[in-house]
Amino acid sequence: MSATTKVPNLDGSFGTLLIGVIISAFICGIGTAQWYWYFLGYPKDSRTLKFFVAWTWIWDFIQQIFISHLIYWFLVTNYFNPTNLNYQVWSLCWQVLPETVTCASVQGYFTYRIWKSPPASRSKRRVALVIFPILLITAKFALGIAYCVIGNGIKDFTYALDHLHPISLSLNALAATADVTIAVTMCIILRGMGSGFARANNVLATLIMYTVSTGAITAGAALATFIVQVSRYHSATYGGIYFITSRLYFNTMMAALNSRDKLARELRGDGFQARTSMSASVRFHSSTANPNLSSDEFVVNGPVAGTVNESNSFRPAADEEFTINKGAEKTSDESIDQPPTPVSQV
Structure with a gap:
């Protein structure tokens, strides 16, 4: 490097990108741990769901590799060559692809969960609310x-920032809008499923809180x-935040999947109707209320099954989380004692 070469100030550009990569790597580690806990804790989930989780994690991890490569290329490989700071390395451009796939996968997952909500509450309005986020995604x-x-x-970094600026703005605007739309739709659906049971309503409140918080996190990142x-048109500062968004999407999905055991424990009890958001209705029974029902069986009106272990804790086989049927009523011992339809493991 010649003595006349002026070293640019990197604090507001590549310094921000470096911080974003470091935070992203930390969140990626959390997501990988959740991914591991999921496969360890839910071995009976469907192969389709397991494949989807693995698919999403792979794309999320690919983006982490790409952004790590680009920051290494700029700040290490070309440490003594500041003129290359204006060169757009391939990973700077293509890291958008895995982020796009991850975002679409997670948003599509939550949209699908809306679509598979209780059939009794479906309507033309529901279909319209599902179509809108699909179009955004x-x-x-x-x-x-x-x-x-x-x-x-x-190949020119500065020119790329200006030339791709409208597309980049649209990407984040669409992501934030889709997140808000999905979260609001899910809250409306859950709100309409209230029942006369305090326990059921508490679970609904928990689900709404989860929905709002997960939607707010991802939408907030895209909006930021x-x-x-x-505000900083000719700067790459926004990249530091953008690098984190993919990790946030994956973590919110894994948090929803891994929270099913906790929600199942809250739902545990005698004589109330529950409905999973991606299957049909399930009626829980206790061994004292129905001696004909063994401790590892439950009645289900649909294709999805699960188990109740020795501690009377229900574990779903392949569902995301629980919602409650609107207007559910306690059943008498006579209705409970009707011969159930045991469901084998799936």
Whole structure:
């Protein structure tokens, strides 16, 4: 490096990107731990769900590799070559692809959970609310692909920031809008399933809290990225926040999956109707209320089954979390003692 070469100030650009990569790696570790706990704690989940979880984790981890590569290339490989700081390395552009796939997968998962909610509450309005986030998810996915294809042909970093700025803004706006739409829709559905049981309503309140918090986290990250992009038009500062969003999406999905045991324990009890958000209705029984029902069986009106272990804790086989049927009523001993339909393990 010649003595006349001026070293640029990297605090507001690559320094921010470095901080984003470090925080992203930390959250990636948390997500990987949740991924491990999921496969350890829910071995009876369907192969489709397990494949989906593995698929999402792989893409999330790929982006972590890409952003780690780009920060290493800029700050280590070209440490004595500051002129290359304006060169758009391939990983800077293509890290958008795994983030796009991860975001679409997680948002699609929550949208599918809305679609598979209790059939009794479906309506044309529900279908419209599902179609809208699907359109947002599809639009963001298409723009993410376009960003990678267009950006791949641009080697000047500064020019890429300006040329791809409208697409980048649209990506974050669509992500935030989809997150808010999905969260609000789920809250409306859950709110309409209240019952006369305090325990059931407490579980509903917990589900609504989970929904709001997970939607707020991801939507907040996308909105923060959008605001920084608008306020600092010619800066890559927003990348530090953007690097974290994919990890947040994956962690929120894993938190929802791994919270099922806790929700099942809250739902445990005699004589009330429960409905999982991705299966049919389940009626819980105790061995004292129904001597014909063994400790490892329960009645289900649908394709999904599970077990009640020795501690009387229900474990779902392949569902996400629980909601409660609106207007559920306690059943008498006579109705409980009707011969149940035992369901084998699936």
